[in-house]
Amino acid sequence: MLNNLESEATGHTPGSFWKPVGTRLRLASASARRLMLLRQVGLDPEVRPTNVDESRHADEHAVDYVRRMALEKARAGVTGEVDLVLGADTAVVLEDEIMGKPRDQADAMSMLARLSGREHRVLTGVALCSPDRPGGRAVVVESRVRFKRLSDAEILAYVKSGEPFDKAGAYAIQGLGAAWVARVSGSYSGVVGLPLFETLELLRDFGLTFSAPE
Template identity: 50%
Template sequence: MIDLYLASGSPRRRELLAQIGVTFEKISAPVDETPFADELAHDYVLRLARAKAEAGWQAMQEQGLPARPVIGADTTVALDDHLLGKPDDDAHAAAMLRLLSGTTHEVLTAVALRHENGIETALSISKVRFAPLTEAQIAAYVASGEPHDKAGSYGIQGLGGLFVEHLDGSFTGVMGLPLHETAVLLARQGLGFLAQG
């Protein structure tokens, strides 16, 4: 018996949900991730998390699957109000890493849980300070392939963690699914570890 559907293809989100003992199945729920003009980072991630959860809910109904809550999430990096999503290619990844080098940026991850009574959201905002990076470090990191599918072109749980001098916020939020906020949403539906209390 599964607890919910995950409207995300992210392997990090799958690992994190499994880490807290939630049973789930992945459901395909593609959405247009293009930011609106002048859209603020927190509005953007909340809108996309909701859209993914709603798309997953609709896919569940269209496919005649058993009705269960659907969780969607979205992560972006913001530097001086500029959104840094997933890189288009190696050159784009390197350009983003140059922007982040020696700066403090925000990582925003929104989580949305769609259930039969509506949709609930939570937002995690973390501040991450990067060490200054050399061109050789940037080139080697891009060549590792790790930046390819990650907002801001780095993964804190991998080699990208070597660049982080300081984190003020949620490590799992920076990874792509803030576990505390997610667990609170799930507990309200009687799911997960926090629901035991």
């Protein structure tokens, strides 16, 4: 990473090295975290969330669910106004159970108590569609996260912070929830909500090119 002196010497600031060219990209998500990650690597998509039924099919495996959700969100966003539409979906999975966003304080506390001292999976599906390839393509990236053992007081304090309530699994690794994460195996950005390496590989497959600024 460039420090301030290196930034002044090169004339470039951290995060501005790669600039995408020639493609209009739409993010089919209202997630501020996903937008932040895309901007981190030099992308600045149009943001237009899509509305799809997020019900899980009977006996649908978690991997299949997040892949389907990502594809449906991307497909729903395809119009002639853009070249590419990116959809994504993230699920926290403990054993075989998908842990969604908590309904209330009691539900958030129950989720965190179950995650305490254990390892869980975070699955993020990423999909791209275009007018020329409306069926799209999707990948699913799995990461494993281990929590420290939490006391009842720690759980209560975290829940009262308000952070868990719009987060799958009732925590945010990029926020206060980082204090509980003992180890991450896999893609950190995938746990945040968008695995950047795999996302950029998909974008290249759909024809996105990059050029360094002059």
